[in-house]
Amino acid sequence: TELKNIRNFSIVAHIDHGKSTLADRLIQMTGTVAERDMKQQLLDAMDIERERGITIKANSVRIEYPAKDGQTYILNLIDTPGHVDFAYEVSRSMQAVEGSLLVVDASQGVEAQTLANVYQAIEADHEIVPVLNKIDLPAAEPDRVRENIEDVIGIDATDAVEISAKTGLGIPDVLEAIVTRLPAPEGDRDAPLKAMLVDSWYDPYLGVVVMIRVIDGVIKKGDQIKMMQTGASYRLDKLAVLKPQMIDIPELGPGEIGVFTASIKQVRDTKVGDTITHDKKPCDKPLPGFKPSVPVVFCGLFPVDANDFESLRDAIEKLQLNDASFSSEMETSAALGFGFRCGFLGLLHLEVIRDRLEREYDLDLITTAPSVVYHVHMKDGTQQDLHNPADMPDLTYVDHVEEPRIKATIMVPDEYLGDVLKLCQDRRGIQLDLTYAGTRAMVVYDLPLNEVVFDFYDRLKSVTKGYASFDYQFTEYRQDNLVKMQVLVNEEPVDALSMMVHRDRAEQRGRAMCEKLKELIPRHMFKIPIQAAIGGKVIARETLSAMRKDVTAKCYGGDATRKKKLLEKQKAGKKKMRQFGKVEIPQSAFISALKMD
Numbered sequence: 001t002e003l004k005n006i007r008n009f010s011i012v013a014h015i016d017h018g019k020s021t022l023a024d025r026l027i028q029m030t031g032t033v034a035e036r037d038m039k040q041q042l043l044d045a046m047d048i049e050r051e052r053g054i055t056i057k058a059n060s061v062r063i064e065y066p067a068k069d070g071q072t073y074i075l076n077l078i079d080t081p082g083h084v085d086f087a088y089e090v091s092r093s094m095q096a097v098e099g100s101l102l103v104v105d106a107s108q109g110v111e112a113q114t115l116a117n118v119y120q121a122i123e124a125d126h127e128i129v130p131v132l133n134k135i136d137l138p139a140a141e142p143d144r145v146r147e148n149i150e151d152v153i154g155i156d157a158t159d160a161v162e163i164s165a166k167t168g169l170g171i172p173d174v175l176e177a178i179v180t181r182l183p184a185p186e187g188d189r190d191a192p193l194k195a196m197l198v199d200s201w202y203d204p205y206l207g208v209v210v211m212i213r214v215i216d217g218v219i220k221k222g223d224q225i226k227m228m229q230t231g232a233s234y235r236l237d238k239l240a241v242l243k244p245q246m247i248d249i250p251e252l253g254p255g256e257i258g259v260f261t262a263s264i265k266q267v268r269d270t271k272v273g274d275t276i277t278h279d280k281k282p283c284d285k286p287l288p289g290f291k292p293s294v295p296v297v298f299c300g301l302f303p304v305d306a307n308d309f310e311s312l313r314d315a316i317e318k319l320q321l322n323d324a325s326f327s328s329e330m331e332t333s334a335a336l337g338f339g340f341r342c343g344f345l346g347l348l349h350l351e352v353i354r355d356r357l358e359r360e361y362d363l364d365l366i367t368t369a370p371s372v373v374y375h376v377h378m379k380d381g382t383q384q385d386l387h388n389p390a391d392m393p394d395l396t397y398v399d400h401v402e403e404p405r406i407k408a409t410i411m412v413p414d415e416y417l418g419d420v421l422k423l424c425q426d427r428r429g430i431q432l433d434l435t436y437a438g439t440r441a442m443v444v445y446d447l448p449l450n451e452v453v454f455d456f457y458d459r460l461k462s463v464t465k466g467y468a469s470f471d472y473q474f475t476e477y478r479q480d481n482l483v484k485m486q487v488l489v490n491e492e493p494v495d496a497l498s499m500m501v502h503r504d505r506a507e508q509r510g511r512a513m514c515e516k517l518k519e520l521i522p523r524h525m526f527k528i529p530i531q532a533a534i535g536g537k538v539i540a541r542e543t544l545s546a547m548r549k550d551v552t553a554k555c556y557g558g559d560a561t562r563k564k565k566l567l568e569k570q571k572a573g574k575k576k577m578r579q580f581g582k583v584e585i586p587q588s589a590f591i592s593a594l595k596m597d
């Protein structure tokens, strides 16, 4: 295909503003998929994505469109993940295309993820076509939202296309706008091959499938190629385009997007952002800006039933086939036994993986407190990356500790602003900016990532009744007065509850933790002290008093079946308990104890 007849684009939007519905409509109206095969949210392949309404992996579709100028165009849509956890993947997919459709719900306006995603599009030098969606809704205010886009994002929205992705209204205008307003790609067909690795995934029949965007040169089936960052070399078995199912194609030239397979064993052998070239006749320089995505949030995953350890190992290995950014390492905990220390790109990523392990593999898991990676600077001048608070070295050897900080952008109706400011303040935030667009406030905070990883989203949602939107980006590692707080139940340290805290907040956190645990741990036949400590010094303490009576005592004498039932219920409940020395702690206590109110 000639370059002038190609358009590559992505769709950027806040969650629920209609990105997937618009993609479906574009696929449908161009006859890319036969009507009988059309199902909702074609590009959101994984069940969990559909359920949660989020797109986790980038995916793409090639659309043929006969335009009004009489020529047929190839439109390549790359669907980018819309979530902050996958910011690096988003930025790479943005590099693979020349333009973006900016979809904004005309009944809502610009939200935090709209901003974050459109900034990435702007950074990638995209031409941007604003699209106002959901104009079928009575609450739609296209004129107000046009202004809102101009005020908040600072791009011209005069020619924004008004559509309803639901009813199909305005979709032909979107197709024309893609052809007339977005630029064609550039590239040199005669130059050595240079292609970007945009994404990869594991297919049970084909093995690893690699999605690429060709910059220069031509790639053909059977070619011997090289990945410039990893240095690995492979022979192409299959070359195809996605429509969205795979259709074989003999070659891909500059500006084109497609997939190949090459007997690659694991997704982790393919690095998003890597440059692909020919082994024999390589291009002179790889694409700039490559960085492997690294896990930023870690937590321990332990089976509730120790016998499930092998099943957990298998399940983790299976999930890793398709997700190179999810890392794991075996871990033993004095309290929880054998499990894994796992690394994730962010909190949502963690939740998705944990959910899949529990649902698809039927495992009961204990998740320890999520923790970020701290940089621990030792007095001897060395530096350690701390992935698990339980491994924090003795304070006498530690010079200082640095933690990752983020820049968070929150958009919220002004009536909830006070609660949002309080929440950010409580989480050691430093306010950087506060502006208004109509009755919505936009507030920017510098926050420690660790204060955000556990329940920040949940708290934000609850204090704003779901009306706030949130996005963040990593900024830097910064020194602060951070210490490890341990929790002791009946004098025994429970390593799974160890956490890093700011020294000034330690007493407060310790007290809250002890009070919570006192409620969460069932009474035993003896008194149980519950303590929080920093380096051997107890900073908070509660005592769980001993149980007075047998639980069955309240079933006045006679009724034997009722008594038996109660005992059985108790036994079933025990399965979800873990033994700590002489004390049993219910699984739910771990999660609840770590939530702060």
Ligand code: GDP
Pocket (backbone or CB within 6 Å): 013, 014, 015, 016, 017, 018, 019, 020, 021, 022, 053, 054, 133, 134, 135, 136, 137, 163, 164, 165, 166, 167
């Ligand atoms: P995404 O999160 O941006 O991919 O959003 P979806 O495409 O999943 O859409 C979110 C919700 O909005 C779904 O319930 C859609 O049916 C609905 N929706 C999408 N487009 C329109 C539209 O034009 N009008 C109306 N009324 N609803 C829409």
Ligand code: MG
Pocket (backbone or CB within 6 Å): 019, 020, 021, 044, 053, 054, 055
């Ligand atoms: Mg979607």
